[in-house]
Amino acid sequence: MLDRPHPTPEAPTMDPFVLAKALSGQHFIGGRYVPARSGKTFPVVNPATGDEVARAAEGDAADVEAAVEDAARAQKEWAKTPARKRGALVAQCAAILRAHVEELGRLIALETGKALRTESRVEANTVADILEFFGGLGGELKGETVPFAPEVLSVTVREPLGVVGAIIPWNVPMLLMALKVAPALVAGNSVVVKSAEEAPLAVLRICELMNRVLPAGVFNMVSGFGPECGAPLVAHPKVRKVTFTGSVETGKIVYRTAAEKLIPVTLELGGKSPMIVFADCDFEKTLAGALTSMRFTRQGQSCTAASRIYVERPIFQRFVDAMAERVDKMVMGDPLDEKTDIGTIISEGQFEKVSGFIEEGRATAGANGRACSAMPTDPALRKGLFIQPHIFTGLDKESRLVREEIFGPVTCIFPFDDAESVLEEANDSEYGLAASLWTNNLKVALNLAHKLEAGLVQVNQNLVVQANLSYGGVKSSGLGKEASLEAMLEHFTHKKTIMVNMG
Ligand code: ADP
Ligand code: MG
Numbered sequence: 001m002l003d004r005p006h007p008t009p010e011a012p013t014m015d016p017f018v019l020a021k022a023l024s025g026q027h028f029i030g031g032r033y034v035p036a037r038s039g040k041t042f043p044v045v046n047p048a049t050g051d052e053v054a055r056a057a058e059g060d061a062a063d064v065e066a067a068v069e070d071a072a073r074a075q076k077e078w079a080k081t082p083a084r085k086r087g088a089l090v091a092q093c094a095a096i097l098r099a100h101v102e103e104l105g106r107l108i109a110l111e112t113g114k115a116l117r118t119e120s121r122v123e124a125n126t127v128a129d130i131l132e133f134f135g136g137l138g139g140e141l142k143g144e145t146v147p148f149a150p151e152v153l154s155v156t157v158r159e160p161l162g163v164v165g166a167i168i169p170w171n172v173p174m175l176l177m178a179l180k181v182a183p184a185l186v187a188g189n190s191v192v193v194k195s196a197e198e199a200p201l202a203v204l205r206i207c208e209l210m211n212r213v214l215p216a217g218v219f220n221m222v223s224g225f226g227p228e229c230g231a232p233l234v235a236h237p238k239v240r241k242v243t244f245t246g247s248v249e250t251g252k253i254v255y256r257t258a259a260e261k262l263i264p265v266t267l268e269l270g271g272k273s274p275m276i277v278f279a280d281c282d283f284e285k286t287l288a289g290a291l292t293s294m295r296f297t298r299q300g301q302s303c304t305a306a307s308r309i310y311v312e313r314p315i316f317q318r319f320v321d322a323m324a325e326r327v328d329k330m331v332m333g334d335p336l337d338e339k340t341d342i343g344t345i346i347s348e349g350q351f352e353k354v355s356g357f358i359e360e361g362r363a364t365a366g367a368n369g370r371a372c373s374a375m376p377t378d379p380a381l382r383k384g385l386f387i388q389p390h391i392f393t394g395l396d397k398e399s400r401l402v403r404e405e406i407f408g409p410v411t412c413i414f415p416f417d418d419a420e421s422v423l424e425e426a427n428d429s430e431y432g433l434a435a436s437l438w439t440n441n442l443k444v445a446l447n448l449a450h451k452l453e454a455g456l457v458q459v460n461q462n463l464v465v466q467a468n469l470s471y472g473g474v475k476s477s478g479l480g481k482e483a484s485l486e487a488m489l490e491h492f493t494h495k496k497t498i499m500v501n502m503g
């Protein structure tokens with residue numbers, strides 16, 4: 001339980017600039033804020049202006065060591081807490097977060113550049129929803145009785161794994177953290193989160209808020225860079241499970257280290273998700289669906305972004321034109337302004353990367369890239385990392401824009417002639433995270449849904465991850481599932497068999 005006084009205000013704080021400053025320079029270990037042992041910090045930048053708004057503790061192996069040791073100590077008692085009681089505490093955390101939704105939405109908008117109305121506030125609400133969902137699952141940590149022999153009672157019990165290391169990215173850090181922390185805790189594990197260097201603040205505040213309810217040491221957080229802070233967390237001998245969301249490249253490094261220790265991992269990596277539109281679709285609904293599918297309000301910074309759109313030839317041109325027209329109407333601007341639909345790219349590094357893809361597309365002979373939405377004109381935003389959404393047509397299937405995850409507001413649209421050929425194209429990808437189908441022909445939809453290589457296929461909708469529905473990809477998109485009861489049972493517990501000979 002958290003003891004005051006703390007650097008952060010107890011009440012919801014609506015000024016994100018004030019809260020960002022108060023959260024500066026801290027990890028959260030053993031139930032309290034602590035600075036990095038080295039004393040080092042690094043800047044947290046508002047991508048809408050380029051201004052430094054806070055500094056984050058720059059963690060290294062020494063901080064990881066402290067956090068894991070505290071987590072290991074706390075986990076022993078936590079595991080003895082009845083499962084439903086653990087769940088009730090996580091549900092209590094959800095109630096606290098509900099009271100802080102506005103605060104958290106503003107803070108995440110400030111540090112990530114995601115628009116408050118369309119993205120950041122939504123994310124904060126979803127976090128509370130995920131905690132509520134998992135909070136109710138304590139009683140589901142059931143085992144089985146196994147028929148072995150009449151005189152031998154054979155049962156299985158679900159036991160926690162121990163200390164879980166959770167590494168998260170910057171695109172939806174609060175939500176992705178909740179998908180890891182909530183099931184891990186309810187299952188009786190303790191957790192050390194390594195936040196993303198680009199967005200360490202809102203998740204740190206959540207850690208503090210949850211520590212008002214949880215016993216000290218069961219939920220800890222360190223901030224810092226991947227190799228210096230993430231790698232020692234994965235490698236720590238007392239970390240008995242790693243759950244990671246991020247790039248394929250880093251996911252492979254994490255997996256290799258985990259293999260040395262023979263510990264289980266969950267990996268949620270990239271995507272290049274196809275959206276397949278048939279001529280018989282509900283045109284208006286599908287158009288609106290294309291905008292949300294491409295996650296334009298998140299600047300396309302989503303693993304499930306519909307970055308390859310296949311449209312049946314008879315409606316191809318009409319669809320492309322109508323989509324561009326719709327995106328044009330979206331407002332780019334200050335993430336904290338309620339009028340804004342589209343905010344900024346997270347960092348200069350990503351800005352360069354995404355811009356590189358766009359330049360390459362523009363330079364491709366035969367390709368057409370339409371830049372949509374007006375750039376903001378407010379002089380206060382002149383250093384903001386704004387990129388106009390781009391809709392490309394005429395690209396070659398082998399183009400880097402079609403094969404690689406751009407993680408920006410860039411989509412490629414292709415015409416297709418029949419279900420068989422579009423299926424082949426859709427599956428011709430290293431990735432297999434999500435896919436969506438838009439048609440009123442149930443037979444076609446079900447047939448393709450079965451044959452698409454993806455962890456999640458949606459027909460006539462394309463929602464982001466939802467509590468209670470297993471989420472996770474195939475191929476290079478990752479290993480394991482998140483967000484569901486199955487995910488909690490399979491990825492945060494092991495099954496012990498106990499046999500009692502009564503003969
Ligand atoms: P990005 O391209 O956004 O940097 P990453 O996969 O590199 O995506 O980052 C996702 C998370 O993984 C971040 O929290 C980052 O700090 C962390 N990370 C990066 N490199 C490593 C590493 N070698 N070991 C552990 N974590 C890492
Ligand atoms: Mg990286």
